[in-house]
Amino acid sequence: MPPAKTLRDAYNAANPTEPLSPGDPRYVDCTDVRGDEDTVRKMFRIISFSDKPTHQLFTGHRGCGKSTELLRLKERLEGDKFYVVYFAADEDLDANDLTYTDLLLSVARRVIAQTSNDEINLGDALKTVETWFAEVVYEQSEWKRAEQELTS
Incomplete structure (x- = not known):
């Protein structure tokens, strides 16, 4: 894909309404500016270390990357032999x-x-x-x- 030349090109290339797949080169790790540890790593640890079912609440403004992070978590959990059902509610x-x-x-x-x-x-x-x-x-x-x- 050629580089965007206008704001419209950049918007459409980014397609902000679609979550990024794990490994997408457009993904930017914003952990440092969020001021917390990697959300996916933290949630993975909570889920995978617990002997009992856990409940996680993951919130944020529309378009802030929740679905992208959840897809990263899904990939990591499946890599650890968890069965994940993911869908956009x-x-x-x-x-x-x-x-x-x-x-x-x-x-x-x-x-x-x-x-x-x-x-x-x-x-x-x-x-x-x-x-x-x-x-x-x-x-x-x-x-x-x-x-x-x-x-x-």
């Missing part, structure tokens, strides 16, 4: 109208799709998820019924 969900059940259903759907595609049998693990969702849906319908009775 905004492909499935509307951030302006989001509930936790929407998010969890999206995650479950993506896990099922990827494991099925990779011919991995989840066995009884899906029954636990199915039971939990059934309970949540039942509770929500009971709340709606109670609200309707109160307003009548």
Whole structure:
């Protein structure tokens, strides 16, 4: 690709709406200016060293590189024999109208799709998820019924 000659060329060459793949030559390590250790290394260590499942919250402004860093983490985890399901949540969900059940259903759907595609049998693990969702849906319908009775 020839060097950009205008700001428009640079913008389009960078394509800031697309995350960079691991190893992309356009990646710039900004650890020094962030004032912290390498985020991917830190998250990898937390996940890989723990004997129990961990929960990580990784936040930042739109376009700051979260997806790029998560793709780097995915590559590192897969290199250490972890099975990673990565997807862009905004492909499935509307951030302006989001509930936790929407998010969890999206995650479950993506896990099922990827494991099925990779011919991995989840066995009884899906029954636990199915039971939990059934309970949540039942509770929500009971709340709606109670609200309707109160307003009548």
